[in-house]
Amino acid sequence: MHRAAPVLTNKNTTIDIRFGEESFIAESERRLIPEDWEELYDYIKDKRNGYTVMAIGNVDTGKTGLITYLANKLFSDGKKVGIVDADTGQSDIGPPATIGLGTLEKPIIHLSEAKLVDAFFVGNVTPAGVLDRSITGTYRMVKEGKQRGYDVILIDTTGWVSDRWGRELKTMKYMTIEPDLVIFIEKYEDELLHLKRAITGLGASIFEVSSPPRLRIRSREERRNIRFNLFQREFQEAKEISIPLDSVGINYGFLGTGREPSKETKEVLMNILGPNLPYVEESEDALLLLTETKLSSTVINSLKLLLGKREIINVTKGDIRHLLVCFTDKEGHYLGLGIIIDFDQASRKLLVFTNTKEDLISNMQFGHIKVNLNGVEEGKFSPWMV
Numbered sequence: 001m002h003r004a005a006p007v008l009t010n011k012n013t014t015i016d017i018r019f020g021e022e023s024f025i026a027e028s029e030r031r032l033i034p035e036d037w038e039e040l041y042d043y044i045k046d047k048r049n050g051y052t053v054m055a056i057g058n059v060d061t062g063k064t065g066l067i068t069y070l071a072n073k074l075f076s077d078g079k080k081v082g083i084v085d086a087d088t089g090q091s092d093i094g095p096p097a098t099i100g101l102g103t104l105e106k107p108i109i110h111l112s113e114a115k116l117v118d119a120f121f122v123g124n125v126t127p128a129g130v131l132d133r134s135i136t137g138t139y140r141m142v143k144e145g146k147q148r149g150y151d152v153i154l155i156d157t158t159g160w161v162s163d164r165w166g167r168e169l170k171t172m173k174y175m176t177i178e179p180d181l182v183i184f185i186e187k188y189e190d191e192l193l194h195l196k197r198a199i200t201g202l203g204a205s206i207f208e209v210s211s212p213p214r215l216r217i218r219s220r221e222e223r224r225n226i227r228f229n230l231f232q233r234e235f236q237e238a239k240e241i242s243i244p245l246d247s248v249g250i251n252y253g254f255l256g257t258g259r260e261p262s263k264e265t266k267e268v269l270m271n272i273l274g275p276n277l278p279y280v281e282e283s284e285d286a287l288l289l290l291t292e293t294k295l296s297s298t299v300i301n302s303l304k305l306l307l308g309k310r311e312i313i314n315v316t317k318g319d320i321r322h323l324l325v326c327f328t329d330k331e332g333h334y335l336g337l338g339i340i341i342d343f344d345q346a347s348r349k350l351l352v353f354t355n356t357k358e359d360l361i362s363n364m365q366f367g368h369i370k371v372n373l374n375g376v377e378e379g380k381f382s383p384w385m386v
Contacts, residue, residue, distance in 0.1 A: 034210040037066060041073050043207060044181065048079075050146035052153045052177065056170060056195060057185035059159030060218065061211040064092060066185055067156045068111050074152055075104040082150035083114055084141040086134065086173075087158045089126055089223065094119035095234040095337055096227045097324060097367055099137035101145055111156070118144055119334035121326035123252055123367035125227060127158060127169055129383055130368075134158075135173050142177055155179065161192060171198045179204055187211040224377065231375035234337055238355045238373075243364065245348045253366035254313045255290075255320070255386045256348070258283040268306050272299060279345040286311040288386075290320075290345060315386050317343065322378055323386065324367035327356045335360055339371055 044053060053070070057063045067083060074081045085093035085100040092111035094100025098121050102114035120137030127134035138155065145153040157173070160166040174182065182204050184192045196206065218226075245256030258281030261269070265287070269277055279290035287309050289295065293316065300312045320343050327335040338354035350364075353373055366386055370378035 032212055033069065034212060036209045037069055040066075040183065040207055040209055041070060044070070044152060045074065045077060045079075047180070048151045050150060050153060051181070052142060052146075052155065052179040053181045053183060054155040054157065054174065054177065054179040055183045055185060056157055056161065056192060057159065057211070058161050058187070058191065061159070061185050061187055063087075063156055063159070063185055064090075064111050065212060066183070066209065067154045068108065070152075070154055071104055071111075071114070072107050075107060079151040080149060082117075082145035082148065082153040083111065084138060084145065084153060084155045085111065086138045086141075087156055088122050088124070088134065089158065090226060091230060092156075094334070095230050096125045097122055097337070097369060098326070098334070099134070099141055101141040103148075103150065117148070121328075121334070121337075121365045121367065123324070123326075123365065123383065124369045124380055125377075126380075127160065128165070131165065131169050131172070134169060135176050138173055139176050161195060167194065167198060170195055174199050174202070174204070181205045181207060184208045185211055227377065228375050231371055231377075235339065235353065235355065235373065235375060238339075238353050240341060241352055241354060241356075241358050243350045243352055243358075243361070245350065248361060249363040251363060251365040252368075253384060253386045254283070254286055254288045254311075255281070255315070255343075255366070256364075257281070258286070258288055261287070265307060268303070272302060272306075285309065286313055288313040288315070290315055290317070290343075292316065313384075313386070319381075320386055322370040322372050324369050324371050325352065326365040326367065327354065327361045328363045328365070329360050330362040332363070338364075339373060341373075 055063045055066055071081045071083055081104050083093060083102045085091055088097055088099060091098060091100060093102035093114050094116055098119040100119045101117045103117055105115050108114060120140055122130055122133045122137055142153055160169060182199060184196060186192055250256045261280045261282040265282055281288040287307060291314060295314050300314060303312050320340050323340045325338045325340060327338060329335055336354055336356035338352040338356060341351040341353055343350050368381045368383045368385055372378055
């Protein structure tokens with residue numbers, strides 16, 4: 001799984017470590033858990049009533065290790081700990097493309113051992129293009145953690161800390177959540193000065209800690225393999241179910257949200273596309289066309305002009321097939337992910353591969369990433385593609 005964990009032993013301690021064939025133990029004369037982590041723990045150990053801590057750091061700086069360390073220490077002290085995993089690309093709590101809320105029921109080595117309580121579907125393994133969902137999802141998971149009465153809520157964030165959008169994401173997430181404490185974990189001094197300056201004077205306490213001295217840097221391919229394993233685990237016991245579009249609420253997509261086109265709309269479509277119309281849904285703001293092949297931009301622009309629609313959504317069966325979706329219950333709580341297999345346009349039903357119980361499904365959310373039934377990512381797309 002390409003994961004590592006530091007172990008700090010006491011004097012005269014015997015430990016029993018069991019691992020697989022591709023695992024190994026490396027000894028270090030240097031302390032792998034920085035001393036200022038202990039100082040941070042002392043700062044927050046007596047906090048209660050939903051005290052919220054947000055960790056910010058670059059890629060591979062030890063954010064997840066720090067969150068795991070704090071969670072274990074707090075749990076050992078008898079605290080109820082909530083953990084919000086907002087790193088959608090390298091999810092430990094909940095599957096990829098989600099922001100998960102977890103809690104500890106026992107000491108853990110990896111954050112993935114925390115119990116999943118709820119999750120929010122962002123729709124992709126990166127917050128790029130959906131900053132609003134990333135911020136909203138983190139806020140909602142923190143809010144639920146407070147409602148559940150966690151003493152301390154620890155937030156693990158993505159490593160996107162640079163460029164204007166990285167600054168936007170972290171700044172707006174801070175302003176929305178209003179954490180009590182922000183931890184900056186850095187490899188070198190002032191690595192995150194630009195983000196510290198962004199939140200200085202806005203009310204939160206700031207604590208700076210060191211990145212561990214020995215970190216295993218994961219390649220892009222390793223990160224992809226981790227997600228592959230997580231997707232495989234999510235769909236391990238999945239089966240095919242049929243979802244009538246008219247029986248569920250729909251988010252992040254146009255398919256299933258429209259009605260049969262009016263007589264006037266049909267006449268315009270037949271004049272341009274011919275008498276054999278494709279599957280069509282009409283809304284006040286948009287028209288969705290499910291065609292065998294993509295229509296040209298000229299045809300799309302003509303339809304916009306003639307029908308007065310802001311958007312013409314043109315998709316094919318190939319666009320829909322293997323699209324990742326999410327299901328929630330009537331209270332908006334996470335139920336599970338699904339992969340679209342096919343769409344029966346006559347009955348307006350989606351055939352979906354999922355382990356979600358059909359009778360609990362109240363809402364379906366379209367993602368903008370494709371994953372095949374074996375858990376392999378097939379591509380990313382712009383939001384609202386269907």
